[in-house]
Amino acid sequence: MLRFRLKELIADKEFRDGRVITMVEIAERTGIHRLTLSRLANKRGYNPTADVLDRLCNYFHCRIEQLVEHIPDQDLPEVKI
Template sequence: MTYSGVIVIRFFLKELIAEKEFSEDRRITLEEISNETGIHRSTLSKIANVKGYNTTTDVIDKLCVYFETDVEKIIKHV
């Protein structure tokens, strides 16, 4: 979502994946996250790679559960 051409919501999916990979000492794929959360892999890819991608609160909630974290670690208003 944009306001006056400025992206106002930022996702931290790539950072969360990297942290989980480090803590579990293994590679984590979008396919694995998709299988465990029910979020379509293409949606995860868009969240990770498309600036300003718009998703639902249900998706954000599922990511919070998967990464065992608060919403503030998933998204940030910038």
């Protein structure tokens, strides 16, 4: 499963900038719909497009690894490639 660290990135940016960062502000600056941001932050298993991830990385000036974390599924058998 992929875990999106949007809330953590927002909190870090708020701390650095010394102000509140809203989903509306992020939506306006990135061109990502507010509902998409809300789903990304709150809905487990949400599957955003690569364009959305790219825009967020640009907005937060971060690498993809800072936005997305892979959490291995405990119930699935390990697949060897």
